[in-house]
Amino acid sequence: MIRINENYTKLASSYLFADIARRVAAYVAANPSKPVIRLGIGDVTEPLPPVCVEALRAASAEMGERATFKGSGPEQGYAFLREAIAQNDYVERGCAISPDEIFVSDGAKCDCANIQELFAGDIRLAIPDPVYPVYLDTNVMAGRTGPSIGGRYQGVTYLESTAANGYVPDVPSVPTDLIYLCFPNNPTGAVATRAQLAAWVDYARRNHAVILFDSAYEAFIRDPQIPHSIYEIEGARDVALEFRSFSKTAGFTGTRCAYLVVPKGVVAYDTAGKPHSLHNLWNRRHTTKFNGVAYPVQKAAAATYTEEGRRQTRALADFYLGNAKLVRQAMGRLRLRCVGGDNAPYIWVNTGRDSWEFFDLLLNRAQVVCTPGAGFGRCGEGHVRISAFNSRENVVSALDRIARAL
Ligand code: MLT
Numbered sequence: 128m129i130r131i132n133e134n135y136t137k138l139a140s141s142y143l144f145a146d147i148a149r150r151v152a153a154y155v156a157a158n159p160s161k162p163v164i165r166l167g168i169g170d171v172t173e174p175l176p177p178v179c180v181e182a183l184r185a186a187s188a189e190m191g192e193r194a195t196f197k198g199s200g201p202e203q204g205y206a207f208l209r210e211a212i213a214q215n216d217y218v219e220r221g222c223a224i225s226p227d228e229i230f231v232s233d234g235a236k237c238d239c240a241n242i243q244e245l246f247a248g249d250i251r252l253a254i255p256d257p258v259y260p261v262y263l264d265t266n267v268m269a270g271r272t273g274p275s276i277g278g279r280y281q282g283v284t285y286l287e288s289t290a291a292n293g294y295v296p297d298v299p300s301v302p303t304d305l306i307y308l309c310f311p312n313n314p315t316g317a318v319a320t321r322a323q324l325a326a327w328v329d330y331a332r333r334n335h336a337v338i339l340f341d342s343a344y345e346a347f348i349r350d351p352q353i354p355h356s357i358y359e360i361e362g363a364r365d366v367a368l369e370f371r372s373f374s375k376t377a378g379f380t381g382t383r384c385a386y387l388v389v390p391k392g393v394v395a396y397d398t399a400g401k402p403h404s405l406h407n408l409w410n411r412r413h414t415t416k417f418n419g420v421a422y423p424v425q426k427a428a429a430a431t432y433t434e435e436g437r438r439q440t441r442a443l444a445d446f447y448l449g450n451a452k453l454v455r456q457a458m459g460r461l462r463l464r465c466v467g468g469d470n471a472p473y474i475w476v477n478t479g480r481d482s483w484e485f486f487d488l489l490l491n492r493a494q495v496v497c498t499p500g501a502g503f504g505r506c507g508e509g510h511v512r513i514s515a516f517n518s519r520e521n522v523v524s525a526l527d528r529i530a531r532a533l
Pocket of ligand 1: 144167168170236259313374
């Protein structure tokens with residue numbers, strides 16, 4: 128009799144955003160005359176920047192000609208893209224990252240989910256609360272946690288992000304091995320200062336730990352004091368991996384391109400205490416399980432680094448930040464405290480009541496979808512996340528409906 132991986136039975140029955148989509152679909156089916164506006168899942172709505180569209184067209188034409196056709200490319204990504212990433216996202220910020228430390232992929236979600244395969248089953252995890260559910264759920268699937276009791280998986284060190292610490296968790300008082308950090312944060316929209324990140328790098332170095340730094344939302348940072356990359360912190364190259372994505376930067380949620388930075392000096396140890404390069408292990412995994420991102424998609428991603436591409440992608444982020452500002456102003460008028468939205472596309476609203484109840488209230492009275500904070504962890508209770516990813520017209524209309532409903 129074939130048996131299942133019983134770690135899956137420890138999980139909540141469905142993924143947060145799948146659960147919300149099901150509830151919204153049921154509402155829409157029951158209320159076909161009431162159009163719903165979605166400020167829930169962080170999915171972009173604005174078209175691709177013109178430089179990307181042009182690059183897709185040109186690369187597709189190349190694929191139609193024998194002389195320029197391409198079959199399988201390098202699993203790690205084409206050199207033209209890895210070089211553009213290293214130069215523009217790192218070297219220009221003073222970070223010594225080389226093109227061969229970059230692994231191009233089809234999404235930061237997959238990379239965050241897959242990276243944990245490199246680590247032993249009994250390592251100690253440090254995971255934020257509230258958290259992007261992928262970090263936690265994938266470790267539950269791999270058997271790195273005990274059962275969930277009272278909304279907390281046993282054996283995990285939760286990094287509580289609350290109003291008391293400005294939604295940036297302090298380093299724990301206990302040693303841990305694998306630390307997940309995300310700044311600008313999903314779901315709270317909080318950003319971490321240089322000093323706060325330096326404390327984490329110092330903690331990781333002292334504990335021979337590894338930081339998994341998710342900076343998928345760095346394009347939204349407007350405060351010049353806030354680091355865009357963990358590698359802006361001295362010593363991070365030895366202890367941190369970084370996830371980046373074109374999804375939110377350039378509207379690639381439906382086009383799919385991202386990358387993972389694995390500096391050559393980051394190591395993890397075997398049971399005999401011998402260090403192993405994570406770069407080598409990830410290269411082994413990537414070449415075995417992944418066949419690369421489509422050539423036209425990589426050309427479109429590379430186009431974001433041209434002068435015109437940089438201007439267009441910045442304008443795209445500015446547009447969503449404009450939405451975020453409207454959300455913050457509207458919450459202020461409703462006397463609801465909130466954070467985020469200044470350097471991030473998410474606004475974390477303190478609703479002062481049960482977060483699923485607030486979700487239902489917005490859906491039923493305003494036909495607006497948000498994300499209940501409790502879905503991101505125990506510390507998310509009492510909050511909802513509002514996403515700035517929508518058209519201006521829809522955001523204005525949603526805020527108007529919310530004002531009338533509350
Ligand atoms: C979110 O809403 O948190 C996003 O969908 C994250 C993602 O892109 O997976």
